Amino acid sequence: MHYILNTTVKVPISHQKPVAGPTIPSQQRNRVGSKIVEKRSLLPGILYTLSYIRKEDDKVNYTFKGQDGTVLVESFRSCQEADMFIAGLRGESIPEYDKFYKNLKT
Numbered sequence: 001m002h003y004i005l006n007t008t009v010k011v012p013i014s015h016q017k018p019v020a021g022p023t024i025p026s027q028q029r030n031r032v033g034s035k036i037v038e039k040r041s042l043l044p045g046i047l048y049t050l051s052y053i054r055k056e057d058d059k060v061n062y063t064f065k066g067q068d069g070t071v072l073v074e075s076f077r078s079c080q081e082a083d084m085f086i087a088g089l090r091g092e093s094i095p096e097y098d099k100f101y102k103n104l105k106t
Helices: 079-090 097-105
Strands: 008-010 047-056 059-066 071-076
Touching: 008 079, 047 079, 059 079, 071 079
Parallel strands: none
Antiparallel strands: 008 047, 047 059, 059 071
């Protein structure tokens, strides 16, 4: 799980391009394309805050609270899928944690 509670996301308005976030030098990353594939039920131009994460059976529910007062629950197959969704909205890359921890053992 890369993104934690109180992470903010904003679906860009269609004419805006997402801006790349900070990177860690010399660290491999999973690249997230600059094109947003999906926005789900989040509306463009509204700032959302990740307020709750709950595991239910075979899915993970992420609750987002909008600055306009809306509360939206998005279901994902895994935390990794949710991280990729959030990273896509933020225009960021996700570090390859598995590879990092594997290299620590050797």
